Amino acid sequence: KQEVxxxxxxxxxxxxxxxxxxxxxxxxxxxxxxxxxxDPGKGLTSLLxxxxxxxxxxxxxxxxxxDKSSGRSTLYIAASQPGDSATYLCAVTLVTGxxxxxxxxxxxxxxxxx
Amino acid sequence: xxxxxxxxKYLFRKEGxxxxxxxxQNLNHDxxxxxxxxxxxxxxxxxxxxIVNDFQKGDIAEGYSVSREKKESFPLTVTSAxxxxxxxxxxxxxxxxxxxxxxxxxxxxxx
Numbered sequence: 001k002q003e004v005x006x007x008x009x010x011x012x013x014x015x016x017x018x019x020x021x022x023x024x025x026x027x028x029x030x031x032x033x034x035x036x037x038x039d040p041g042k043g044l045t046s047l048l049x050x051x052x053x054x055x056x057x058x059x060x061x062x063x064x065x066x067d068k069s070s071g072r073s074t075l076y077i078a079a080s081q082p083g084d085s086a087t088y089l090c091a092v093t094l095v096t097g098x099x100x101x102x103x104x105x106x107x108x109x110x111x112x113x114x
Numbered sequence: 115x116x117x118x119x120x121x122x123k124y125l126f127r128k129e130g131x132x133x134x135x136x137x138x139q140n141l142n143h144d145x146x147x148x149x150x151x152x153x154x155x156x157x158x159x160x161x162x163x164x165i166v167n168d169f170q171k172g173d174i175a176e177g178y179s180v181s182r183e184k185k186e187s188f189p190l191t192v193t194s195a196x197x198x199x200x201x202x203x204x205x206x207x208x209x210x211x212x213x214x215x216x217x218x219x220x221x222x223x224x225x
Contacts, residue, residue, distance in 0.1 A: 004156070034213060043120075043204055043216035044157075089156060091214075100145065100164070101172070102214060104156035 002027045002094055006105035013080055014113050021075040021108045023090035028068045031093040031100065035064050035075050038087045038107070047088075048075070080112045116141045120205050120217035126225045127192065127199060135190045135220045137205035144209060146188035150174060151202040151219075160203075163188055192222060200224050 003026045013019050023033070032051045036044040048057045048064040050073070056065040063076040073090055089107040093100055118139045127133045139146065145164045149157040159172030163182040177196025182188055188207075192199045202221050206214040 036216075041202075041219075041221075043118075043218045044206075044214075046213040046215065049213045091157075100208075100210070101159060101162070102147075102157075104149075104158075106154065106156045 002030075002092060002103045004090060004092055004103050004105040006088075006090060006108050008108060009106065010109040010111075012111040012113060015080060015082060017080050017112075018076070018078050019080055019110070021077070021088050021090075021110070023073040023075070023105055025071045025073075025092050025103075027092075027094065028071050029094065030068065031095045033064075033066055033073050033090060033092050034102070035062075035073075036089045036091065038089060044089065077110075080110075082112045082114045084112050085110055118205055118207055118215055118217035120203075120220050122220060123218070125220055125222045127222060128225050130194045132191055132193050133222070135192070135203055135205075135222070137188045137190065137217060139186055139188075139205075139207045139215075139217075141207055141215060142185070142209075143207035143215075144185070145207060146182070147206040147208075147214065148172075148178070148180065148188070148190045149204045149206065151204060157204060160190065 061078040087107040091102040091104040147162040148160040161180040163169035
């Protein structure tokens with residue numbers, strides 16, 4: 001059974017720092033990997049989607065990498081801002097027959113201090 | 115604007131009562147999903163549907179039921195058999211294996 005782990009569970013950094021969030025998964029037979037942001041009491045906002053054939057994706061100050069063979073992904077946030085404070089979740093898509101299922105990590109709660 | 119609408123935002127359930135959570139999408143996505151989120155935990159899949167009139171159990175389907183009579187709608191019923199229903203419920207949709215899009219969630223509590 002696929003397991004997704006995110007370390008650390010919480011992270012606090014001063015404004016302006018570059019930071020890296022980690023995601024690891026146990027089954028490398030994934031279809032894609034997605035990073036989400038969740039604000040308190042809200043739903044999830046998709047940040048980046050990396051297909052299994054890709055190594056990285058970039059959107060603005062965010063860069064996500066994927067290493068399928070080692071079962072790892074990282075989310076790099078450049079020049080962090082207080083508005084980046086949120087919980088960040090990664091999820092992998094497994095393909096089983098015709099089914100497409102996401103398995104989520106527990107998230108990293110990020111606080112960016114002004 | 116295209117998106118997913120969940121209602122109500124807050125819901126309270128009495129003992130022995132069934133309650134239904136609404137999820138509507140206007141993204142024209144074929145697949146829809148229901149997740150449960152408990153504090154400090156990731157999302158767990160309850161049910162999913164890849165096409166109208168078809169749905170499959172996820173990891174924690176016991177005590178829940180769904181229907182998919184229309185492409186844009188995927189309501190979730192929390193039955194009285196679900197003994198620990200207090201949680202944040204999230205609905206999502208996507209097309210094939212594209213990015214999943216989420217609604218703003220329904221918070222269910224027990225009276």
